[in-house]
């Protein structure tokens with residue numbers, strides 16, 4: 051079926067397509083945005099209008115759009131071997147990619163288990179932790195600790211790890227064992243630890259220890275943490291936080307899972323976010339940027355010790371996914387990593403991240419901007435009703451501000467980003483890693499004009 055006009059395509063989209071996490075009624079009286087092509091950090095809609103992709107699609111398009119070498123790698127692999135499973139077989143692209151990822155990963159994280167998505171990676175890590183502890187003679191360890199408001203995916207297991215009550219309730223009962231601890235939102239730190247970031251970080255890390263003790267150390271399998279927590283609007287770790295968490299995990303024999311579905315592959319200027327913050331996790335979960343979105347792929351990289359019980363006798367990790375480590379996706383990931391090397395993508399982020407921060411910081415002069423936080427090419431801008439008191443918007447105001455105005459206005463002004471109120475209202479930015487000062491300026495100018503108008507509407 052082809053469509054002879056944008057109007058026909060629009061009508062068919064309204065009739066047949068179900069968009070994710072989307073209030074479909076929002077399009078009863080308006081058009082669904084249709085993006086048809088991309089080039090570098092820009093995408094274009096079906097009417098030819100250009101947008102700066104300030105969210106890299108969905109934290110995905112690291113090297114930007116339109117790189118033909120990745121398309122060629124996909125075509126070459128599909129012609130040679132389009133599909134074969136990793137169930138009892140290997141294929142060269144998956145082997146090469148696993149080897150390359152093991153080389154890039156910190157410490158002795160040398161073994162790669164592929165998936166097709168981030169949710170599957172998160173869920174695979176939980177299943178591995180459970181089976182690993184059973185094989186090791188600690189069958190009671192099944193609980194997983196994660197942070198308030200943290201998003202770790204939508205499949206039932208990943209949703210049980212996710213800390214966003216609003217997207218869980220309708221799917222209860224979820225798998226048992228999810229335990230919540232505070233996140234590292236320093237802007238909203240409780241008064242008794244708000245004096246300095248270090249004290250706050252130690253308190254937040256110690257809350258993990260308190261949760262382990264409360265639950266019973268023999269029942270806890272893993273702690274899931276993003277290097278920089280996305281949901282809630284970019285919470286970087288306070289100094290010393292991850293070092294303390296690592297100590298706590300070691301003390302109680304709990305696995306540390308670094309959920310790097312967003313933070314890996316350059317988002318923070320390193321291949322892995324854990325590298326930036328100087329800790330070695332037991333498992334890294336990844337997806338999104340590993341292919342820059344030219345094909346779907348995810349997975350987990352695990353320490354040698356975690357595969358040991360599976361290397362002898364009858365032991366088998368009882369888990370698999372048909373398309374995991376798909377040959378085409380693996381070939382695309384290899385081509386993506388080639389671009390990272392040839393174009394010095396990490397170097398670009400490291401050279402320009404201060405400029406990105408400084409440009410966004412300029413927005414602090416607006417009355418609606420309460421906080422600007424993040425790292426690398428990953429920022430959240432928290433919107434407040436009163437800067438002095440840090441008072442946030444109530445549900446009704448947030449609804450009018452974010453859904454009623456900001457989301458559309460920013461897009462209409464030519465910027466793809468995300469106005470999110472899963473925690474306090476924030477604007478999230480994660481542009482392609484090829485961006486430079488001219489793109490930061492464009493982002494700042496659009497945000498300035500739209501946020502200035504938003505203030506008049508409160």
Ligand SMILES: Cc1ncc(COP(=O)(O)O)c(C=O)c1O
Nearest residue numbers: 167168169201202203309311337
């Ligand atoms: C930290 C984190 N974990 C897991 C996921 C789930 O990934 P996917 O949407 O590929 O299932 C996401 C998605 O945004 C994420 O940000």
